[in-house]
Amino acid sequence: MKNKSGFFYNVIKPLTSNKKALIGLIITLFFILMATIGPLIIKLDMNSDFANRYQKPSLKHLFGTDYFGIDIFAQIVHGSRSVISLTLLASFFAVTIGTVIGILKGYLEGFLGKVVDAFITVFLVIPSFPALLILAAIFSNTKLNAVEVALIVATWLWAPLAKQVSAQVLSIKSKEFIESSKMLNMGLRYILFSDILPLIMPYIFVNFITQLKGAMEFTIGLMFLGLAKFDSTHWGIMLNYSLYQAGALYTPKGFHYPFFIILNIVLLIYGGILLAQGIEEVFNPKLRGHE
Amino acid sequence: MSLLFSSLGVAFASTAKVSEIKLATDWPYPFHGNPFGAGAVGGAWWFAFEPFSYYIPQTGEYIPRLAESWKIEKGKVTITLRKNAKWSDGKQFTAQDVVSSIAFIQAMWQWPYEIETVKAINNNTVEFTLWKDAPQSFVHTILTDAAMGSLAPSHIYSKWLKQAQEVANLGKQIFYTQQAGKTVDDKTKKDYDSKSNALRKQINDFQPYKQLKKMVVVGSFEPTKISQSEMVLTLNKYYWNASKANIKRIVFRRWSSNEFVWASLISGEVDAAHPSMPKDVVDQLQLLNPKLKIKTVSDLSEIALVFNFKKDTFKDINLRKAIAFLVDKAKVRDVSVWQAFNADNYFTGILRSMESSWVTADTTKKMTQYKTNAKTAESILTKAGYTKKGNQWYYPNGKPVQFTLSVYGPHNDWVLAARELTQQLNNFGFKVEMKLIPEGMRDQVMKGGDYECAIEFGSAWWGYANPYTGYQRLYQADVANITGFPAKVKYDTPWGKLSPFDLTEELRDVANNQQKAIAVVQKLAYITNEYLPVVPLFEKILPIYYSESRITGWPSKTDAIWSLAPGGIERVYNYLITEGKLKSK
Numbered sequence: 065m066k067n068k069s070g071f072f073y074n075v076i077k078p079l080t081s082n083k084k085a086l087i088g089l090i091i092t093l094f095f096i097l098m099a100t101i102g103p104l105i106i107k108l109d110m111n112s113d114f115a116n117r118y119q120k121p122s123l124k125h126l127f128g129t130d131y132f133g134i135d136i137f138a139q140i141v142h143g144s145r146s147v148i149s150l151t152l153l154a155s156f157f158a159v160t161i162g163t164v165i166g167i168l169k170g171y172l173e174g175f176l177g178k179v180v181d182a183f184i185t186v187f188l189v190i191p192s193f194p195a196l197l198i199l200a201a202i203f204s205n206t207k208l209n210a211v212e213v214a215l216i217v218a219t220w221l222w223a224p225l226a227k228q229v230s231a232q233v234l235s236i237k238s239k240e241f242i243e244s245s246k247m248l249n250m251g252l253r254y255i256l257f258s259d260i261l262p263l264i265m266p267y268i269f270v271n272f273i274t275q276l277k278g279a280m281e282f283t284i285g286l287m288f289l290g291l292a293k294f295d296s297t298h299w300g301i302m303l304n305y306s307l308y309q310a311g312a313l314y315t316p317k318g319f320h321y322p323f324f325i326i327l328n329i330v331l332l333i334y335g336g337i338l339l340a341q342g343i344e345e346v347f348n349p350k351l352r353g354h355e
Numbered sequence: 356m357s358l359l360f361s362s363l364g365v366a367f368a369s370t371a372k373v374s375e376i377k378l379a380t381d382w383p384y385p386f387h388g389n390p391f392g393a394g395a396v397g398g399a400w401w402f403a404f405e406p407f408s409y410y411i412p413q414t415g416e417y418i419p420r421l422a423e424s425w426k427i428e429k430g431k432v433t434i435t436l437r438k439n440a441k442w443s444d445g446k447q448f449t450a451q452d453v454v455s456s457i458a459f460i461q462a463m464w465q466w467p468y469e470i471e472t473v474k475a476i477n478n479n480t481v482e483f484t485l486w487k488d489a490p491q492s493f494v495h496t497i498l499t500d501a502a503m504g505s506l507a508p509s510h511i512y513s514k515w516l517k518q519a520q521e522v523a524n525l526g527k528q529i530f531y532t533q534q535a536g537k538t539v540d541d542k543t544k545k546d547y548d549s550k551s552n553a554l555r556k557q558i559n560d561f562q563p564y565k566q567l568k569k570m571v572v573v574g575s576f577e578p579t580k581i582s583q584s585e586m587v588l589t590l591n592k593y594y595w596n597a598s599k600a601n602i603k604r605i606v607f608r609r610w611s612s613n614e615f616v617w618a619s620l621i622s623g624e625v626d627a628a629h630p631s632m633p634k635d636v637v638d639q640l641q642l643l644n645p646k647l648k649i650k651t652v653s654d655l656s657e658i659a660l661v662f663n664f665k666k667d668t669f670k671d672i673n674l675r676k677a678i679a680f681l682v683d684k685a686k687v688r689d690v691s692v693w694q695a696f697n698a699d700n701y702f703t704g705i706l707r708s709m710e711s712s713w714v715t716a717d718t719t720k721k722m723t724q725y726k727t728n729a730k731t732a733e734s735i736l737t738k739a740g741y742t743k744k745g746n747q748w749y750y751p752n753g754k755p756v757q758f759t760l761s762v763y764g765p766h767n768d769w770v771l772a773a774r775e776l777t778q779q780l781n782n783f784g785f786k787v788e789m790k791l792i793p794e795g796m797r798d799q800v801m802k803g804g805d806y807e808c809a810i811e812f813g814s815a816w817w818g819y820a821n822p823y824t825g826y827q828r829l830y831q832a833d834v835a836n837i838t839g840f841p842a843k844v845k846y847d848t849p850w851g852k853l854s855p856f857d858l859t860e861e862l863r864d865v866a867n868n869q870q871k872a873i874a875v876v877q878k879l880a881y882i883t884n885e886y887l888p889v890v891p892l893f894e895k896i897l898p899i900y901y902s903e904s905r906i907t908g909w910p911s912k913t914d915a916i917w918s919l920a921p922g923g924i925e926r927v928y929n930y931l932i933t934e935g936k937l938k939s940k
Contacts, residue, residue, distance in 0.1 A: 110778050111778060111782065112686060112690055112775055117635075131633065131690070132774075132775075287791065293788060294788065294789045294791060296774060308613075308614065309633075309770060309771055310633050311632065311636040314614075314636040314639055315635040315636055315639040316639070317635050318635060
């Protein structure tokens with residue numbers, strides 16, 4: 065008899081047999097490959113060639129050329145590195161902070177619970193744009209690395225998740241098995257992170273994926289505020305160039321320019337959402353229809 | 356029955372189509388109607404207030420507006436006002452209104468102290484006495500600045516006039532003392548501060564549009580209906596030339612973004628505007644709206660790469676010269692503002708469109724010609740001890756040549772120029788990063804010196820279209836203040852050692868005498884070209900889009916009136932409307 069325990073049977077097989085998870089996984093892997101080995105294969109020439117602007121998609125230029133006459137496909141490939149690394153990092157930080165604080169808020173009662181709640185509320189109500197302007201003024205002479213930029217982005221993303229996680233925890237903490245753990249004196253850390261966290265993991269993962277869009281927008285904002293290193297091939301910056309600087313939507317010649325950028329952004333986020341939903345269906349017994 | 360018809364008549368009359376022109380601009384909201392308040396009166400400025408004359412740079416002609424005539428003597432300007440000029444509430448416009456306006460602008464803006472006194476000789480004559488060190492060119496400001504005569508109607512602002520005069524006199528006293536190199540005593544300073552603050556508070560709180568239910572103007576149109584998205588100006592029936600105007604109403608759409616204005620021009624929602632527009636958008640626009648015409652005029656300014664001389668990065672002239680040689684200016688122009696005029700191969704501080712009138716062939720022979728050539732740039736650096744390893748240049752001290760190029764984010768055309776320039780500089784072997792200056796922080800960053808090099812306006816001839824204006828900007832005022840270029844240092848020239856600061860002072864005194872001015876300009880052009888306080892990229896132009904679908908009577912493309920547009924395009928529209936040239940179909 066075959067041994068049906070192990071990572072393959074418990075994780076890989078269920079994931080690959082779920083359609084959503086499989087498609088999401090393929091799309092996500094495609095973009096991860098694009099970001100890791102793409103720039104090694106596809107050459108990028110950023111020298112402008114104004115006479116060859118807005119060339120239509122062809123074998124020479126898969127996605128055509130942009131307002132500067134530069135190959136859009138090559139820029140998408142090279143830009144994927146900063147898009148994916150920055151947004152993944154920022155989402156990761158946001159989800160980590162949001163989860164820890166959310167679980168604390170949900171579990172803690174009395175004065176401490178109120179303090180944590182107030183802390184979350186402060187970050188929920190601070191308008192992010194003026195706050196970013198202040199940060200830009202504070203860090204105007206500092207060169208921030210990717211981790212620092214991701215942390216700044218995460219600062220404005222974690223609070224809504226914390227609120228939602230705390231609500232989930234509130235509904236879980238009155239369950240019998242939590243009471244049992246309490247009676248067995250299992251300790252706060254055990255209850256929070258061994259009893260409660262696994263139950264809300266799928267939910268957190270879905271949030272992690274949906275944060276990507278917000279993280280991408282904030283990253284662009286930071287570049288425009290001069291806080292993050294300005295990267296011409298970042299998809300958000302490319303989109304900004306195409307819509308606001310080059311006015312590509314106002315000329316039929318330039319339609320492909322924003323189209324391919326938006327297509328890649330949508331695909332990346334859609335792939336992530338499919339994967340997240342698939343994972344939830346696979347690992348959440350309530351949603352596992354096939355068993 | 357007659358009652359029914361008469362009421363229908365009223366209804367028809369009220370809905371009768373008023374001839375109007377639709378434009379785009381910005382204005383403060385809620386609208387206060389106070390020229391000294393935040394945001395002043397927005398794009399209504401040149402319609403609400405009128406200067407004594409309009410100056411046409413292309414012909415050098417002054418067209419009388421609020422003034423009938425004027426007499427210029429040394430240190431004195433006497434202006435005869437139009438006898439039929441009236442405020443929009445029907446009150447006569449008099450010399451006392453000019454006295455009032457000068458007192459208020461000096462008190463509120465600490466400018467222009469070049470006017471020492473202003474006197475009402477009689478109802479229609481006003482006499483300006485200039486401060487002893489005021490440049491003769493300041494006469495031009497008096498004649499053409501709309502703030503000079505009509506900002507503060509005396510019958511509305513009279514209750515604060517004495518206070519304003521007192522603050523203005525104290526301000527002048529402090530200014531003249533400081534200019535004489537003397538120290539102002541603390542008591543005078545404190546006195547000024549307390550009186551100035553007290554006046555400022557009262558004037559800033561004044562909201563004529565709300566409190567008086569109207570903003571009284573002497574200009575052709577008064578603001579009558581203002582919302583967030585639309586500002587309507589109605590013809591001032593008392594305006595001295597109102598009878599000639601065929602257009603009775605101006606409707607301004609909010610200039611929320613360039614894209615909004617593009618769309619409004621394509622759809623015919625506005626009749627004229629001057630947004631920066633990419634070439635392909637212009638092509639499409641003309642295809643969709645063939646009645647839309649384009650006229651480009653020089654903006655009387657150049658866009659340049661400016662250096663921060665307070666930092667070490669660009670102190671070496673060899674590095675600046677290498678940059679001047681390596682930059683492909685035509686490429687920068689193409690991606691940034693395709694309609695702009697190419698910068699010349701000489702960086703003289705004289706605008707390209709004006710160069711032939713001011714820089715002689717003899718002077719250009721003496722100067723370096725910056726024709727794009729990377730090899731020349733390399734040779735300059737190598738001779739100066741710079742080295743190149745791989746694709747990176749190093750200073751003679753072994754440090755890599757690396758810097759940040761800052762650019763103001765909201766200025767699309769500047770961002771495009773910066774992106775191209777960064778690419779070219781990196782290709783050459785410098786390590787350059789581009790940094791965007793956030794909206795609203797341009798002054799703070801540039802004046803605070805928080806940059807290494809940046810895209811900015813270089814020489815600009817706004818106001819008084821004369822080389823003096825451009826050199827004053829480069830060596831004494833705006834650009835000098837942000838770059839810290841050592842303008843008082845004496846530089847080697849074919850005429851001996853000369854300082855551009857002193858030469859600019861010399862030019863100030865002879866600016867009105869073309870022959871004498873040309874002699875000084877040669878020296879300044881030489882210094883500017885050889886010591887590069889800035890590297891010009893292109894001469895900015897103002898593209899004016901105007902539609903003939905609803906409005907007729909636009910002047911021909913060669914008409915000199917278009918050259919009035921830089922620094923206040925509404926003056927062109929105002930002139931064309933009030934002279935009865937523009938008509939709605």
